[in-house]
Every structure is written in C-alpha cells, then in structure tokens.
Amino acid sequence: MLVFTIRRIIQAIPVIFGVSILVFLMMHLVPGDPAQVIAGEAASQQTIDQIRERLGLNDPIPMQYLQFVTNAIQGDIGTSIRTGQPVADEVFSRFWVTLELTVYSMILSTFIGLIAGIISAVRHYTVTDVVVMIIALFGLSMPNFWLGLMLIQFFSINLGIFPVSGWGTPEQIVLPVIALGTAGAAIIARMTRSSMLEVIGQDYIRTARAKGVKERIVIYKHALKNAMIPVVTVIGLEFGTLLTGAVLTETVFSINGLGRFVVESITARDFPAVQGSVLVIALIFILVNLLVDLSYRFLNKRIDLN
Amino acid sequence: MSNDADVLQIQDLQTSFFVDDGEVKAVDGVSLDIPKGKTVGIVGESGSGKSITSMSVMRLIRNPGRIKGGSIHYNGEDLLQKTEKQMQKIRGNKISMIFQEPMTSLNPVYTIGQQISEVIQIHQGLSKKDALSKSVEMLELVGIPSPKDRVKQYPHELSGGMRQRVMIAIALACNPELLIADEPTTALDVTIQAQILDLINELRRSLGMSVILITHDLGVVAETCDYVAVMYAGKVVEYADVHTLFKEPKHPYTVGLMNSLPRHDMDQDELNVIEGNVPKPGEMPEGCRFAPRCPFASDICTNELPDLMETEDGNQVRCWIYSEKWDGDPEVNVKNDYQTARSQ
C-alpha cells in the first residue's frame, strides 16, 4: 500500500507539469498580443508597454514559463490586474467558500445517493424502485443553474423561507447545496443501485443467506462493501464535476467564491487572475483523483493483491 | 408415505419462475423423502430442476421465482409455512447447503475466519474469539493444513478445492441434521473431486447427518448414495435404493443415463448419449415429458402424463410401462430392450 501510494504520487508529477504548461500557454494562445488584450482597445502604446514589462512578456517564452513555474512553486501565481492584490490571496480567500459549497453538496449527494440507490436495489421489481429511478432521472437532467433559479423562485420569492443570495448563514447554504448536489445524488443513486443489483446476484450473497444471516445484514455487511468499490470512483469523479458546477451555482446565488472570481476575471480580461485560479482548480482535481485512486485501492486490495 | 425415519419429506413441490415470456415450471410436482442418516442422490440432466429443488428446501428462491405449492416437512414441520425469521434459524444451522460454484461462493472482502465465525456466532451465540477458535477446528476437520494461518486469509488466496473445503466447514460448523450438496465437485479437478466426496462421506458418518447429493455423475451415486432420485424436466421419474436402481433400472430415462456412462469393461468409441434435448419450459410435451426422446413411447405416453407409481419392490417410477393402462408391448423389459428399441 505504501509503495503504491508513493508510486501514485510520483506519477502525478508529470501531470502537474502538463497542467502548468497548459495554464501558462492559455495567455499566449489568445489571438493577438496579450498585453493589448489586457489593456483594452483604447489603451495607449505606453500602457501596453508597461503591462508587457510588468508581466515579463518581453522575455522568450521558455524563460517566461520557467519564471512562472518558479514563482508558482514559491506560492506566487501573479498579481491581479483588476485589484492589484496577489492572485494567491484572492484565490485563497474565495477558495474556502467554493470548497464549502462543494463539500456540503458532496455530502448531500453521497448521503441521498447511497440511500436511494440501496433502497432501489433492495426493492427491485417494486414501485418504489421505479419511483426512485424516475426521480433520479429528473435530478440528472436538470441543469444546476436552472434548478437553482427554480428553488429561488419557489422558496425565496414565493415562500420567503430562504434568502435569495449570499453564503455563510445556515439559511443561505440550503438552496445552493440542493441546487448543486441534486445531479450528483442522482448519479450516485443510479450507480449504487446497479452495483448493488449486480452484487446481490452474486453467489456469495446466496451463501450468506444460506448461512441464516438476516437479510438486513446480508445487504449492509455482505453486499454493500463489495458494491461500494465502483461507487467510490463515481463519488470521486463527482467531486470534480461539483467543483466545476460550483461556478454556475455561485453565479446564480451571487456567492463570492472561486467560480465567480474566475468568471469575473475573464470578463475583466484579468489574465493573471484567470491563470492562477485555473491552476489552483487543476491542482485540486489532481489531488482528488489521487485520493480516489488510493481509496479504491484500499477497498479493493483484498481482491487483487496478485 | 409419512415416516418418522425421514428427516425431510417433500410433497408435490412446485417452484416456478415468472419471466417475460411466461411461467417457467422449474420444479413441477416433486415428491421426495430423505431418510435419517442416509445419503440421497439426485441425478438428471442440466436444467431438470435439481438446484431449484434444493434451493426451495432452503427457501432461497428469489424473485422472479416463487414456490407455488406443495409442502416440505422437516421433522414434522412444514418449512413452507415458516416465516423468514424462523427460516433464518434453520438455514446454516439445521439444514446447510454447499454450492456448485466454489470459486465464487465466498465473499471476497472478508477473511475465511470471519466467514466461518459468522455462522457460528449467529446460531450458537459464541463470542468472536470463541467462534474464531471453533473456525480453526472446523478447518482442521475438513483437512485444511495450517488452519491458524488460513483463517486470516482471503478467499482469493485459496485454490478451488480449498475453497470448497471452507464451504463445507461453514456448512457443518453448526452440526446440521441435513446437508444439501449441490454438485460440490463439478467445478474441481478429478483428484480433488474424489477427496471432497470422501470428506463429505466421512463427515456424514461421524456426524450422523443426512445428505442430499446432487450430481450429474452416476458413478458418484453408485459409490456414495443409499437412495437415488432421478429427475427429468422438473419431475422425479424414478426413486429407488441405489442397489435396485443399478441392478434393475425401471425408467427408460434412467437406463438412458446409465448407458451414457463411459464403461471401462467395454471398448466404446463413443458414449451412448440420449438423443434429443430436455424440453424447453414453453414446449413441455402434454403426456410423458420424456416421450419425444423415449424409445418405448406409445400412444398413451404422448397423451397422458403418468403418475409416480409404487413398484412391487417399494420403489417409485413415473412411466406407463408399469401401469395397467400400458398399451405397448406387454412383455417389454426396459433395461434389456433399451438398446434394441433405440436402434429401431
């Protein structure tokens, strides 16, 4: 397990480099002169030259990349043109909000998804199964921003139970988390159901029943542990999806998170800010994938040691 | 046929699967008695309903399958009337079962020790620690070397033969009165097969239990069973003590099965397999189910289904030849005439 962990971490390094190159090139792939784009149409040549100087755009591109990486390793991912603050600070202060939103949504999706999936599988061939799966299909096909708008319309405007926007108080958290977490819950429910159904049909489940094990224990002890193996992967992937989905949710609910920061930075052509936040988001993705791989391995180690 | 000496009495058992294209009568009126302390073999081609009969005894039939009727008396009590909770106390405790598929019958994510201990803890209420040391004893009993290390291993670390031994250990851990072994050796190497059968036999004798042994292999039946039920298309077609069955098989299907055995005393190039196939569930013949493949089939056979009839020697056979209504050759001797009738 330790060897595997170390090997997996080492394997992540080239990926991180690849990502850093892509993020770096983003600025240079935009058609035209980046300094001109940042400064805007009406800017004077002097302003453009200043910007170019400040961003080091006069150096050869490999040199710029090296500088970018060196800075990034030291925690410096540029300075926001809009605010003049270090991007790292801007990103960090908003990152927690996004992480909170993502993690709460994740918990909601996992909790609801697992329960719904298990119920559906256990009640296979019954109306319950059909109803749960239809609800899941709805949950899956609703874009989170649209669901968010519907929730605001109903709960905030019509009923006045929850606030329309913002983040921080428990009331403010409810609607965004539901909006963002619903699709994930549906995906996890479907995955759990199909995985459970497959496991329930296995010979070792029949053995457990033949031993006189109570049905509840057959399901929760013998079936669930085996069924969780593929579900964990889906849950991990879901984390990435939620992180990206948060961008829209944050916009709908006017939450000052990383997603909204990226959107605003793009609109303001604040390249360093975009670069920095995308880099951070990409690194989180890599980290999450690593954790998923490790947990998968941990659950699975009994099956394929050889 | 009620009898104190029987541990199990199956009466007119009917188990069906309700699938998209209708009802599949997997077990269609099976009656069978299992005497105490004896081994009863169930033989028959694939799909004849052997496994479903034994799963019905364990009440392990799941959707879309359902036990439609009949009774299964175990020590005088009908298992089909028991609640699921009462059945849980019987399964793995009074009646145990081992399955056809040793490779996949153990849970991959729990250790051997945990899986044997579980059944002991459920039925005997032993502590975890005591159950584990009992598990070690059980592994020793079924002939697994260094049992203390084995209890800590996971199923994938064991060979098929070892896994089947573990299954036997699980099945016998609570001293059941009845062991149902559903083709326990089919998936194993020939040498291992003999070992497993010897083990079951030996344990049956020392523990004094009854065994239902399901198998394709008449050779195994001859060696291990006291009584034999021959099944065909969801019904018992012949039930006899093993001696009589081999000396004087009565049902044409039984004779067909015996003739298809490879014989060492004859120089046979090919096996005399019974021509044709087991009828598909939707295409059951109206009369005797074996009629399309039976070399003796006569008019009555294709029109009317024969009952299971008692013969003079106290055994049972489901064939018109042994009835007053028989309309074919009155002098027919199934065993002696089978080959000639077949080649006509």
Ligand SMILES: Nc1ncnc2c1ncn2[C@@H]1O[C@H](COP(=O)(O)OP(=O)(O)OP(=O)(O)O)[C@@H](O)[C@H]1O
């Ligand atoms: N889940 C199921 N759904 C539908 N039909 C089934 C199902 N399980 C069994 N059957 C039917 O029941 C019949 C009897 O099956 P069973 O497993 O008892 O045969 P068997 O005698 O044990 O055969 P084998 O020697 O291959 O193990 C089969 O022909 C099959 O059509």
Ligand code: SF4
């Ligand atoms: S009843 Fe007729 S068809 Fe059926 S086994 Fe006997 S002789 Fe053959």
Ligand SMILES: [Mg+2]
């Ligand atoms: Mg079978």
